[in-house]
Amino acid sequence: MAKEVYMFLLLFSSAQTQNTVVFQPSYLTATGPAVSALLLGNSSDVSLNLRTVFPSSTGKQQTATGVIGPPSCVAEATQWVLTREQVGKTAVRVHLNLDKSLRLCGENETDTDCCPKSLCVLETLQVSACVGGTPQASLVIQAKIYALLVPANAGSDNKTSIPNQVYQPLGSCPCDLTFKSCDVRCCCDKDCSTEDLKLFESQCLLGPFGGQVSPAPDYQCSVQSSENSPDWFPFLCVNSSPENNPYLGLFYQGDTITPKPGPTFQRPPLSAPVPVNVYTQGSPILTLNDQYFTIPQKVLGLCANNAPVAFLKNFKVKCVTLLRTCPTGSPLQTLPMDLRVEVKNGQGGDVIVDVTDEVATDLSQFISSTDAVASSDECENVTLALDYKFYWKGNGITSITLTRTVGTISVNDSVMLTTRYSAVFLNGEIMGEPNSGNPGYQVGRPVIGGTVDTLDSNTVSIQRTSINLWKPVNDGMCSANEKKPVLFGENSTSGCLLPISRQNLTQCDLLRETVTSLQAALTTATYVARSGNPNPLTLTDWMNISFVTLNSSTAMEDTASSCYGIPSHQHIRVWSLITGMVEGVPQRDIRALQVSYSLSTWELDCGGSDVFPCVDPAETQLFPITSSVTFTDIPISTGPPKTRFQINFTEYDCNRNDVCWPELAFPITKYYTGEPYSQSLAKGLILVFFFITASILGTPWRQIRQAWNSASL
Incomplete structure (x- = not known):
């Protein structure tokens, strides 16, 4: 992989130096209806021509070595569509799409847009990059594409019925992923026959994903069978509803259910019929004309303008667009009347999106970079942000509000515009965020922080926020401002790099304030949740975060090339305690959280050949800013220290001896x-x-x- 990257950079630099163009790669084998390559170099005056060198009628397999002739600037009509996309100043992505159906022709079919044989396309193509009629580079593509075989019975369009997630958060069999087909290692799959189960019955998927959400205890009434249970068992067993599940808070985002007391021996009443178009968690939201309600989102790392919105799924994305002219279409140019969409509410009715406009005066957070060219055009009412709020209750949507941020942008030769899109689902006024356990924290789930928010009725509420560490991205610079949440039970250390020059070291107070603000942005929360499912209106579920104040009384001795007392490291210490067990699952609570800083001295290192930072005031060196988290388990019960007799003689120690005489009278001891x-x-x-x-x-x-x-x- 490193060798390929090196060759790519070598070709790229060579193409830039000689002011020529090259294809990378220069030979491709296409097995599908789409293929792409890169054209590197100065491609401003380059035209692309496509021709067929060896068609499929020849029946020969041709290669790119020793057979293909010189490139030609004469284009020919082919069954491929050639397009180009500018991906940089010196790079063009060349796309070829097959303009033909890959469906296999039926018997006695006269339609020409199909494949008469299984081997549908067998030909060699040549793409020539020409400047003024002179070929500069060529790309050879060997296409060998087979027809698509569609089964006669493509399956039904029936939707899978998802049970109520309040009681079955992952369904009765979460690993049943294929409709009407046996999934390997999924022992709860009803589509698996007895012979299929014998193949992998010893390798069944364990845990919630395999359908084993939690083992039922022996005292459950549903566990005891009629054969081995005593006569008095039905009157002394326990009926525990499925909602008492420690895994429920990990997968269900929504309101809690208050159990209603009632007699045990009673037939449950029939539930009311569920509406046809109710929303469940993850299902797409539909408009009144049965179309997907879409908002720009990131799909596979790229921004998609028409991505469906999933019910109860919050997101917040940024999309970067290179503007050369004023935008004319969606989503950068939108009208309020186009955004007032009628959406199905999931209860048989509909709601209309309520749009509110805001004008952005500070464009620094939206325009990331511009070329130093005088303004040539003014683009008014450009859509900079779309922030949706979905208010929901039960399986329906009660209302939708949209805040559209617009602004006027000066378009130069090129402008990098960063637009923001978000969707938040609110149950009343509370954001439907996922919990980190029920009730105790589960390992690997985010630590829940919070800030105080006073409601209109003078009721104090805790607004959730995350406690973060640095997340290095791209080149690892702190300017990227990427963070990652602190995960419970996982110790971690991360950081980023901050460029510092000799001129910065002459302003130590400003440098200390800058680093302090960067570190403080990681942890904006003032409270931390004790358990994994805190109530925002109950202050006893939260506790204060302890911040260790820096000692400002210490005298700082700053010089012309060094600064003392830089809070370059932030350390988070979390103390947790196992408070109990729920059906065999330990429940952990946070008992204390402390945020402290380590001070260091920053000075330029001019040893060796790197003397430029000490000579040039504008030359920079990279200094690390780090953050870490450590989790400490508090012992459940330490007890008094053992005596020498307890350490040396184990005859009466029940923990270290198979025969325990003190337990002979266990029912009348204090341990019972x-x-x-x-x-x-x-x-x-x-x-x-x-x-x-x-x-x-x-x-x-x-x-x-x-x-x-x-x-x-």
Whole structure:
């Protein structure tokens, strides 16, 4: 991989130096209806011509070595469509798309837009890059494409029925991914026959994904069968509803359910029929004419202008567009009447998007870079941001609000415009964010932070926010301003690089303030949630974050080329405690969170050959800014230290010996917690009394009395 990158850079630099153009790669093999390559170099006056060198009628497999003739600037009519896309100042992406159907022709079919044979396309193409009728470079493409074989029974269009996620967060069998087909290692798949299950019954998928959400305890009424359960079991077993599940908070985003008390032995009432078009988590939102409601989003790393919006899925994306002229179409040019879309609410009705316009005065966060050329055109009412808020309740949408941010942009030779799009689902006024456990934190889930927010009714609420670390991206510079959330139970260290010059080191106070603000932006929260499913209106579910204040009384000795007291490292320490077990799953709570800083001295290193930063005031060196998190488990019960007798002699130590004599009287000791101590003591004394009475009145004592009487006579 490193060798290929090196060759690519070598060709790229060579094309720039000689002011020529080259194709990279120069030979391709196409097995599908689309193929692309890069044309590197000065391509401003270059024209592209496509011709067929060896058509499929020849029936020969031709290669690009020793057979293809010189490139030609005469274009020919082919069954391919040639397009080009400018991806940079010195790079053009060349696309070829097959303008023909790959469907296999049927018997006695007269339609020419199909494939008469299984091998549909077999030909060699040549793309020539010409300047003024003179070929400069050529690209040879060997196309060998087979027809698409579509089964006669393509399957039905019936939608899969998803159960209520409040009770079954992942469905009864989450690994059942293929409709009417057996999935390997999915032992709960109803489509698997007995013979199929024998192939992988010892390798079944475990955990929630394999359908084993949580093991049912022995005291559940549904566990005991009618064969081995005693007569009194139906009156003493426990009926626990499926909503009492420690995994529920990890997958369901929504409101909680208050259980209603009722008799155990009662037939459950039939639920009301569910509307046909109800929304479930992840299902696409539809407009009134049964079209997908779309908002620009990122798909596979690229921005798609018409991406469907999923119910209860929040997102926030940025899209970068290179503008050379004023935009004329969506999404950069939109009208309020076009954004007021009628959307199905999931309950048989519809809602209309309420649009509010805002004019951006500060364009620095939207225009990332411009060329230093005088303004040539003014683009008015350019859409800079679209922020949607979806208010929902149950399986429906109650209202939708949109804040559209517009502004006037000066278009130069080229302008890099960064637009922002977001969608937030609010249950009432509370954002439907995923929890990190139910109730305790689960390892790998984000630590939940919060800030105080006062509502209109003077009610204090905690607004959720994340506690972050640095996330190095691209070149690792801090200017990228990328962050990643702190994940519970996972220690991590990360950082970024900040360019500092000799001129910056002459302003140490400003440098310290800059680094402090960068580190403070990682943790804007003032509270942290104790458990994984905190209530924003209950302050007892939150606790204050402890910030270690820097010692400002220490004298700073700054010089012309060094600065002291730079808070270059931020450390987060989290103390957690296991507070209990829910069906075998440990429940962890956060007991304390501390944010501290480490001070360091920054000075230029001019050793070796790197002396330019010490000579040129504008030359920079890279200094690291780091952040880390450490999780510490608090022991459940430390107890008093062991004595020398307990350490050396293990005869009476129940934890280190198979025979434990102190447990002989376990029901009457303080360790027995099945009932109050007074009752267990009374019952134990009664048993001792019965044992002594039975011993005295039993056969051994009768024989002893007879022997005593015989001896006395």
